Amino acid sequence: MAITSANQLELLQTAEAVAREKMIDPGLVVEAMEESLSRAAKSRYGAEMDIRVSIDRKTGRATFTRVRTVVADDEVENYQAEFTVQQAKEYMADPEIGQEFIEEVPPVEMGRIAAQSAKQVILQKVREAERDRQFEEFKDRVGTIINGLVKREEYGNVIVDVGRGEAILRRNEKIGREAYRPNDRIRCYIKDVRREQRGPQIFLSRTAPEFMAELFKMEVPEIYDGIIEIKAVARDPGSRAKIAVISYDSSIDPVGACVGMRGSRVQAVVNELQGEKIDIIPWNDDQPTFLVNALQPAEVTKVVLDEEAGKIDVVVPEEQLSLAIGRRGQNVRLASQLTGLDIDIMTEAEDSERRQKEFEERTGLFMENLDLDEFFAQLLVSEGFTNLEEVAYVDLEELMVIDGIDDDTAKELQARARDILEAKAKASLDKARELGVEDSLVEFEGLTPQMVLALAEDGVKTLEDFATCADWELAGGWTVQDGERIKDDGLLEPFDVSLEEAQNMVMTARVMLGWVDPTELAGNTDDGEAEEEAEA
Numbered sequence: 130m131a132i133t134s135a136n137q138l139e140l141l142q143t144a145e146a147v148a149r150e151k152m153i154d155p156g157l158v159v160e161a162m163e164e165s166l167s168r169a170a171k172s173r174y175g176a177e178m179d180i181r182v183s184i185d186r187k188t189g190r191a192t193f194t195r196v197r198t199v200v201a202d203d204e205v206e207n208y209q210a211e212f213t214v215q216q217a218k219e220y221m222a223d224p225e226i227g228q229e230f231i232e233e234v235p236p237v238e239m240g241r242i243a244a245q246s247a248k249q250v251i252l253q254k255v256r257e258a259e260r261d262r263q264f265e266e267f268k269d270r271v272g273t274i275i276n277g278l279v280k281r282e283e284y285g286n287v288i289v290d291v292g293r294g295e296a297i298l299r300r301n302e303k304i305g306r307e308a309y310r311p312n313d314r315i316r317c318y319i320k321d322v323r324r325e326q327r328g329p330q331i332f333l334s335r336t337a338p339e340f341m342a343e344l345f346k347m348e349v350p351e352i353y354d355g356i357i358e359i360k361a362v363a364r365d366p367g368s369r370a371k372i373a374v375i376s377y378d379s380s381i382d383p384v385g386a387c388v389g390m391r392g393s394r395v396q397a398v399v400n401e402l403q404g405e406k407i408d409i410i411p412w413n414d415d416q417p418t419f420l421v422n423a424l425q426p427a428e429v430t431k432v433v434l435d436e437e438a439g440k441i442d443v444v445v446p447e448e449q450l451s452l453a454i455g456r457r458g459q460n461v462r463l464a465s466q467l468t469g470l471d472i473d474i475m476t477e478a479e480d481s482e483r484r485q486k487e488f489e490e491r492t493g494l495f496m497e498n499l500d501l502d503e504f505f506a507q508l509l510v511s512e513g514f515t516n517l518e519e520v521a522y523v524d525l526e527e528l529m530v531i532d533g534i535d536d537d538t539a540k541e542l543q544a545r546a547r548d549i550l551e552a553k554a555k556a557s558l559d560k561a562r563e564l565g566v567e568d569s570l571v572e573f574e575g576l577t578p579q580m581v582l583a584l585a586e587d588g589v590k591t592l593e594d595f596a597t598c599a600d601w602e603l604a605g606g607w608t609v610q611d612g613e614r615i616k617d618d619g620l621l622e623p624f625d626v627s628l629e630e631a632q633n634m635v636m637t638a639r640v641m642l643g644w645v646d647p648t649e650l651a652g653n654t655d656d657g658e659a660e661e662e663a664e665a
Contacts, residue, residue, distance in 0.1 A: 181196055272339065360374065441468075442480075444475055604628040
């Protein structure tokens with residue numbers, strides 16, 4: 130096939146037709162044609178030649194040119210595409226290094242193989258342009274709901290036609306008992322859009338908590354307008370879900386607005402989610418109150434929150450225990466996901482037994498260490514004393530308010546407590562030194578002898594060792610794996626060292642060792658305070 134005046138306009142017509150069909154820029158198709166013609170010309174004139182093709186966007190005329198670049202004498206590598214200054218003088222008046230000499234060459238006759246190759250180049254370029262267009266179109270739609278048609282099912286994954294491309298609903302993103310046939314309509318949440326070798330991949334989900342939130346936004350105008358906000362969602366897809374909402378208009382009940390007249394709004398969401406039961410819960414900034422709401426329909430007697438550990442103990446009546454836990458732990462699991470807390474549910478009897486056990490343990494501690502009778506030790510525990518440190522260093526007046534304790538008795542109690550604590554500290558320090566702990570760690574401010582021993586038993590024996598520790602290694606923390614919170618025990622956690630205290634101690638050690646510039650540390654602190662003030 131020769132590029133002649135007879136078929137010059139056909140190039141542009143073909144480009145326009147392909148561009149319309151694939152919904153891409155016609156210029157990209159013309160560029161693909163130019164590259165394909167250039168390859169065909171190289172196969173005719175020689176692969177080492179720099180042959181370029183330019184198609185006029187108005188007339189369709191294809192111009193073939195050969196380009197040669199002027200290079201230094203010792204840099205000529207390709208004699209077909211490069212030449213020296215001396216050689217260039219035959220063609221150019223005053224050649225300079227880097228200058229290009231362009232001359233037009235006759236159009237090529239394209240044989241069957243060359244034409245097939247050109248076709249492949251054009252198709253490849255068109256596919257790439259189509260993928261780019263598809264990615265650009267869908268990348269900004271992540272986090273929204275899309276409607277599509279089921280095309281087919283592959284190994285449990287559903288391929289969905291979303292208009293200008295295909296998306297995939299993976300097996301684990303489907304609601305359990307759902308089954309689809311070709312041409313079924315389907316509504317999904319766009320979870321992710323990624324570039325991959327075979328083109329952009331659009332990943333859909335019907336199990337994501339965000340899918341439910343978006344469905345409520347579509348059904349409840351107050352959520353769309355921002356009057357009501359969805360603060361948290363927890364789902365057991367296809368079975369049950371909990372959604373926490375808050376209203377910024379005191380005249381609007383957030384739960385009632387989401388339920389709708391005779392349950393019409395929530396029922397529309399339930400129908401879309403194949404009958405998934407939905408508990409709509411009022412959000413509360415007070416975590417214990419919010420948890421009580423989240424555990425509905427169970428009634429809660431008492432809540433004890435440990436903010437540092439992110440753990441909460443919930444006490445319920447005996448007859449409410451199974452309702453609070455739910456079938457296979459579903460109710461408490463969803464409440465835990467909704468609040469972000471580790472929930473421990475117990476009956477009133479179990480709570481009473483636990484408190485009695487703590488009472489007996491503390492009573493025994495005071496009887497053994499302070500040489501007190503049971504009645505006197507129980508008096509201390511009843512007044513809220515939990516350990517020897519509290520007795521040793523509390524103001525005398527707080528001990529003297531206890532019936533039967535005068536000034537002399539209070540002083541004697543404190544003296545005994547301090548003697549015991551000093552003896553334990555000395556024993557811990559001696560053992561730590563036996564394990565090889567250096568003075569730099571022993572003398573570090575903020576670490577007690579018992580803390581030093583705990584560190585030494587874990588191999589932290591020098592200030593350098595301590596400075597390399599992460600804050601969570603010292604204070605403990607929580608890791609989320611597969612949606613479940615897993616406890617990470619800290620070396621100093623038994624001593625009630627908070628995460629912030631651990632951070633400060635580690636940074637202080639690094640400053641002392643010269644690893645961190647204290648001025649930079651102060652600068653970062655100032656920046657953080659400035660950001661907080663700006664946000665305020």
